[in-house]
Structures are given as C-alpha cells and as structure tokens.
Amino acid sequence: MCRTAPADWHDQGVVERIIAACDGASKGNPGPAGWAWVVGEGSGEPVRWEAGPLGVATNNVAELTALERLLAAVAPDTPMEIRMDSQYAMKAVTTWLPGWKRKGWKTAAGKPVANQDLVVRIDELLTGRTVEFRYVPAHQVGGDPLNDFADRAASQAAVLQQPAGSALDSPKPPPSPTGGARRMSTAAPAAGPVVTVAAGKKAPGPPRTLKAKFPGRCRCGRSYAAGEPITRNDDGWGHPDCR
Template sequence: MRERVVAACDGASKGNPGPAGWAWVVADESETPARWEAGPLGKATNNVAELTALERLLAATDPGVPLEVRMDSQYAMKAVTTWLPGWKRNGWKTSAGKPVANQELVVRIDELLAGRSVEFRYVPAHQVDGDKLNDFADRAASQAATVQEPAGSGLGSPEPPPSPDTPAKAPRRRPTAAKKSGGASSARTIKAKFPGRCVCGRSYAAGESIAKNAQGWGHPECRDQAASNV
C-alpha cells in the first residue's frame, strides 16, 4: 500500500455559467500522471465545476491512504476547510444568514472527507513551468467543458491538449557571434578636437570627421578600406 497519494483536480466553465466540465488526475510515485478522469456538466458555474472535480476525486481514491490534493481554486479549498465548520454550526447558513451556495456538493464532500487524511495544497493556475498535475487537470477539465464528453485513462483517451490559457515558453535565443571588425575598434565617427595625421600619411584638421582604426585615428574612408581588405 502506498504511503501517500498525490493528486490534482480542476473545473472549467466556458462562460461562467456556461458549458462546464470537471477533471482529476492521480500521480504515480514520481508525480507523473498515472490515471485520470474527466466529465461534462452541461451548463454550470466554475465553482460548481471545481467542487464537482473534488467530489469525484475523493470518491475515486482509497479513503485509507493519505491524500494530497492540489487545486487552483481558492473558493473550493476554503469552502471545504475554512468555511465548512461555521456553515455546519449555523445550520448551513453563511455568516450573513444566507443559504450556503452549492450546499449539496459541499455536504457530499464533507461526508467523503470524514475519517480520512487529506492535505490541500494551493497551486497557481496557468503558469509557465507550473505544477504539472494541476496543468493536466486543467487541460482535461477544459476539454470536457468544450466537447461535453467524458474522457480518462480508463476509457483509453489520449492526453488532453494544451490549454490556450497557459502562456507558451519563450524560445531560447542562440547567442550571436560578434561581427568581425577587421581591426577597427569602433564603427562610429567623431569630430577631431585637434589636427593630426592619418595612417595613410595625409593630415586631418580640427573639426574634421575621423574614425578609430587599428593604428589610431584617421580618415573614415581609410578605416573602411582597411576593413574591406581583411
């Protein structure tokens, strides 16, 4: 028996409310997706999809094995951890006295959590180099919401396609080789402050444009000619 199961779950709604789907994924010991399941919800909110994903994950895993659940939904995590005890004390009413939203799902999750060890871990969604399990669940839920069909490892489904919400990695740029200067240390020209003599033997006057070459300063055309002869 495994000491701990690591999993992720996610929900998606195209419109909120709109076509929705849920998904969960369980990892192997190297935290690589090992088995997964996704399903459609018809028209639903994102919160319903997130809670449904968690409910399906809890129902599909062994309650006798400690479970780590990775989620990107702050609402779903707080609903079943932070807020749930108060809701139960208040007769399934919020602090404002209103009925708890999605109560049926929250009650079902509360029943599935009873007597088992579950650790919730928040992971940000749609990150470059983000959590791989969360990304897998996100893609599976998004696909289920779009096509409104079930999928999963048990059905022999292919891995879900990339999510359009996750930014692509920027391609690595190859370092460019420095251009050969032909002995000239600078391509710029300046105005001479003092008169001088170019390497060609001709003199230049103060205020005349000069350029740096391998032997010093001189006429720009002499620098360019020397570079072309290299």
Template sequence: MGGMSEQIIAACDGASKGNPGPAAWAWVIADTGGEIGRWEAGPLGAATNNVAELTALQELLEATDPALPLEVRMDSQYAMKAVTTWLPGWRRKGWKTASGSPVANQGLVMRIDELLKDRTVDFVYVPAHQVDGDPFNAAADRAASHTARTQQAAGTSLGSALPPPEPQTASRSTGRGRPSASQPTAKRRTKATRPGGGSIKAKFPGRCRCGQPYAKGELIAKNPDGWGHPACVTEAKTTG
C-alpha cells in the same frame, strides 16, 4: 514502502466556458514514479465554474482510497476556501451562510463534507497557468477545459490520451491593455507585478458574484458586477 510514498498525490479542476456555460470536471492522480497515473474527466452540461470545481473534488474523493492520506492540488480559491475555511461554520449553522441564506451548491458541499470525514486530506493551492507550474494541476486543467468543450467523458479508464495543451491566446489578451470604461480614471497605486494587482482590503463585508460572501478585511478586487474574490475576477476574464 516508506511513509511518504503511501500518500496519494492528486489534482482536480473544473472548467466552465462562459460561467455558467458548458462545464466539466477533471482529476489526475500521480503514480508512484511521479508521473500521471490515472485521470478522469466528465461533462456537466451548463454549470458555473464553482459547481465544476466542487464536482471535481467530489469525484476525486470518491475515486481514491479513504484509508490512504491524500494531497489535493487545486487552483480554485473558491473550492479551497469552501472546504478548508467555510465548511465547519456552514455545518454548524445547518448549511446556512452568515446572512441565513442556504449555502450555494449545498448538495455538493454536504457530500464533500461527508467524503472528508475520517480521512487525511491536505489541500495545496497551486496558481493556474504557470509556465513551470504543477504538472498534475496543469493536466487536470487541460482535461476539464477540453471536456467542457466536447461534453464527452474521457480518461484512462476509457483509454483516452490527455488532451494537448490549449493555445494560450485568451490569457495573453488579459494583460494590462486599455482600462475598460468601468474603471475609475484616478490612478490607483497598485504594483502591477503583485499577484491580484487590483485587490484591496474590504472595508465592509459583502457578497461576491459567485454567491459567496466576503468578510471585512478580506482581499477583494473589482469585477464586472462590482467587488468580490480576486479569483472570481480572473475567472471572469479567462473563461469563455
């Protein structure tokens, strides 16, 4: 076996119908032929998207051999940032945020930190819901979404078939329709084709609706509760 083939390729995703609402986690592991080898999904009852995303990562790390290098593909910017950017600082500060409050989802974050010790994990961000997007992430997304609705565990160990793709009704309606009442009427010059078209650089640090802070200069976007991570805005629109 050559070097690369020994790396485990996997994806994980969480879903919450309502955020918070009926939620679930899922992971998918590729086989050596590049097809879906194993997958699991589990219900979480009522939980937020962020809890579902972090749980999916925890479950994936617990289900894979720590001796083998792992590539994790995920579409949650929050979970990616949490493990790749914020974690070391949180650990240094004794699991407190910059403002001194406890880190959101602290138990999950600490468990993931423990699971990441002494193993090689590459995190790869893949945008969700792309026509030619990553097949493993798409499968994890489907499994999480389906299990969030059914609240029934599923997966290869239970002999389940992957749920079919969901009808993409919700995402189509989030296109550029009429501006909602909360949007300022002044025309903002943002190209609609750019991903995260409505995002700007934060002039001041603040806190997003997901409970995580953002820094001055970080890209933020308008959401129903004010300003925050662009990922949390799209999440608010597409879930439910």
C-alpha cells in the same frame, strides 16, 4: 489541512501517500462546464485521470464536482495530497465548512450556503480520511504539472461535453493554446509554487485578495458576505476564483 484521502487501486499491501490534483472549468460562468482529476507519480506524470461534462454550470460547481469525484474515486484509507487552484473550493471545505454547519448551513450573512449539496457530499467523503490540501496558482510557467493537466482535461470536457480518462483509454488533453505550464519542469511537483494551506489561513498567490468590508455581489451572480475574501475583477470586486 489534514482530513484524509486514499486510492482504490491500492487494494493490498502498504498504503502509500498519493499526489493528486483536480480542477473545474466553465465556458461562460455559467456556461458549458466540465470537471477533471488526476493522480500522478513523483515525476509529475499522470498515472490515472478522469474528466466529465456538467452541461451548463458555474466555475464553482465545476470545481467542487472535481473534488467530489476525486474523493469518490479514491479509497478512504490512503493518505493523499490534493492540489487545487480554486481558493473557493479549497476554503469551502477547509475553512468555511465548520462555521456553515454550526449556523445550520447559513453564511455569515445568514443566507443559504451556495452549492450545499456538493459541500455536504465532500464533507462526508472527507470524514475519516487524511488529506493535505495545497493551493497552486493556475496558468503559471513552471507551475504544477498535475494541476495543469487537470485544468486542460476539465476545459476539454467543458467544450466537448464528453467523458474521458485513463480507464477509457482516452488520449491526453491537448496542450493549452496559451502555453503557461506546458513549459514546466518535470521535477517532483512538491517544489515550486505549491503552498500548504492551513485551516483559517489565506492561501497565498496571485491574484491579491482582501476581506470584504461590506456584503456585495460578484460577477457570477452570487453574493459575498462581509469578511469573505474578494479580489478585483474586470468589472468590480468578487470571488477570487471568478476573476
């Protein structure tokens, strides 16, 4: 999906397309939460990043905040590719948002849109930009290096509840204790499991999702409407990003 995105350090000369990733983390959902974004070069190495605490928040709030902070940090005239592992945050701004606006910020079930303030702010920041969103599965061996970096930075911010980033000369977040994408190749990140997500189409990749036949309530406490994507969690069906 194209909407737009740029970078504020490209102040002059030819505006080039940049590759970025963002992620959020919540230790408890809700629980201590943090957000992070990173901009990388062709090799997948981070060249600029930022992370911050959110106090107690849900995964969805953290994911949306990460996207909002990334868009706010990047000038609105640079084409950008944004990689995310949250189907909720991506679909909120690429698939569901137009319908929410038509319905007066109500879901298909007639309920108020969750996290509306963040979605509205992201919609404003996307206006007039050119952004390509790409879904990348999280915690994959050989996975996307920028998404892995953002994931680790967000997790560290959630635990420490302190800001960090390249502008603060902070050390890079530690490797994940479970391995995962640490063993990835440093080849150009456009390869591998990255899949372009078009508006109205389901992002592929684990876990398997399907459309709910009936309204229900997720483990996070929020409800989902009939027709919304859900997946099986340890304690029932719910939002894919709450798995």
